[in-house]
Amino acid sequence: MNPAINDLHPYPFQKLEKLLAEKPWTGPERGMGEAIRLTIGEPRHAPPQFVLDVWQNALPQVAKYPTTLGTPELRQAISQWLKQRFNADVSAATQILPVNGTREALFAFAQAHIDASTPSQLSRPSMNSGLAENVRPELVEGQTLANQPLVASPNPFYQIYEGAALLAGAKPYFVNCDASGLADFDAVSADVWQQVQLVYACSPGNPTGAVVSKEQWQRLIALSDEHDFIIAADECYSEIWFDEPPVGLLQVCAEIGRNDFKNCLVFHSLSKRSNLPGLRSGFVAGDATALASFLKYRTYHGCAMPIPSQLASIEAWNDESHVEENRRLYREKFQRVLEILEPVMQVKKPDASFYLWPTLNDICGGDDEAFAQGLHHEQGVTVLPGSYLSRDTDNGNPGAGHVRISLVASVEECVEAANRIAQFVRTN
Ligand SMILES: Cc1ncc(COP(=O)(O)O)c(C=O)c1O
Structure with missing residues (x-):
């Protein structure tokens, strides 16, 4: 086998799964609602129907x-x-x-x-x-x-x-x-x-x-x-x-x-x-x-x-109109979520993309793994530790002390998640 395969790191989501399994979310048993995943960068707004129609009609061309x-x-x-x-x-x-x-x-x-x-x-x-x-x-x-x-x-x-x-x-x-x-x-x-x-x-x-x-x-x-x-x-x-x-x-x-x-x-x-x-x-x-x-x-x-x-x-x-509508949804979502998170943690609207990248400072002692694990365990919201997305260097790990919050879910779900994050931050 190509020996370089041994140099590949486990993918961040594999590491996350292990981390979260150590302290599972038991919210549903306590009547606290379902877990909300803000980890993966997979868009969840609806795809444009007219594109799906063309694709479906073209299927015989396979x-x-x-x-x-x-x-x-x-x-x-x-x-x-x-x-x-x-x-x-x-x-x-x-x-x-x-x-x-x-x-x-x-x-x-x-x-x-x-x-x-x-x-x-x-x-x-x-x-x-x-x-x-x-x-x-x-x-x-x-x-x-x-x-x-x-x-x-x-x-x-x-x-x-x-x-x-x-x-x-x-x-x-x-x-x-x-x-x-x-x-x-x-x-x-x-x-x-x-x-x-x-x-x-x-x-x-x-x-x-x-x-x-x-x-x-x-x-x-x-x-x-x-x-x-x-x-x-x-x-x-x-x-x-x-x-x-x-x-x-x-x-x-x-x-x-x-x-x-x-x-x-x-x-x-x-x-x-x-x-x-x-x-x-x-x-x-x-x-x-x-x-x-x-x-x-x-x-x-x-x-x-x-x-x-x-x-x-x-x-x-x-077509650009569906792209404009997509941006409108993200704008609304970021505004609503930031209204909740800005007062409790160091976070700002990015130039672009659908990620928030807050700095934890002293929340959970600034430990991004502890934050992700605790947030999942107490509030059922999953985010990705920043250190999973970066490598250690002699100047430190530039992702450590951050988490990546992927705002891909619906506005309602993201707002609910933001409220739960704010609650977690207040007590950690
Ligand atoms: C920075 C970056 N580049 C590329 C991709 C790959 O996207 P796709 O293969 O769907 O075009 C992603 C997906 O999350 C990404 O975050």
């Missing part, structure tokens, strides 16, 4: 093999959406690839892109590189590090980035998020950048909800030009915003005249935007050279999108 490249009509609809949303001219022929959700694409891209055979230019990491501080200790043992490519990732992060890096034969290089909730890429030293082949940048971020600014994207692009790495911008939450739409990487490229999107790729999805997580539909767009290799890889990988899903996706990308 009689045909789909192509990996997807239909020209789907790529055209995506191109139009990118133009309308980000004012970027993206070629449907060469700069767009439909994928079965961004999760598989974020993972697969690293497998296609990382060149694990090329020794780094460095014989060993520089002492002041910050490498040893940021990478898990077991990953920096011995001198093999210098011979392996690095994949930079925010910390905390969407867990797929780490698994993708490890299975591609690279080492994850974790860049801690600062108080703004964004990875501080400016803090990475030049000799580390020399080893980096791929950067995952998540905007809006999961779990912090922070949005990368135009200037920050420009600085990352400049670093990519200097050190020749690909920027994989995970923008799957870009349509769940409150006040203003998040800027996107291709938008910034278009504004600075980088029309070939060199070394820049964006990953988008219908899962959150259109409440269609089970459709498994998204796309990667940007640098045509990178996409040509990715397409070749995917042809062998065998992950073409079924034709009914492609036809349904066209409908979804072509």
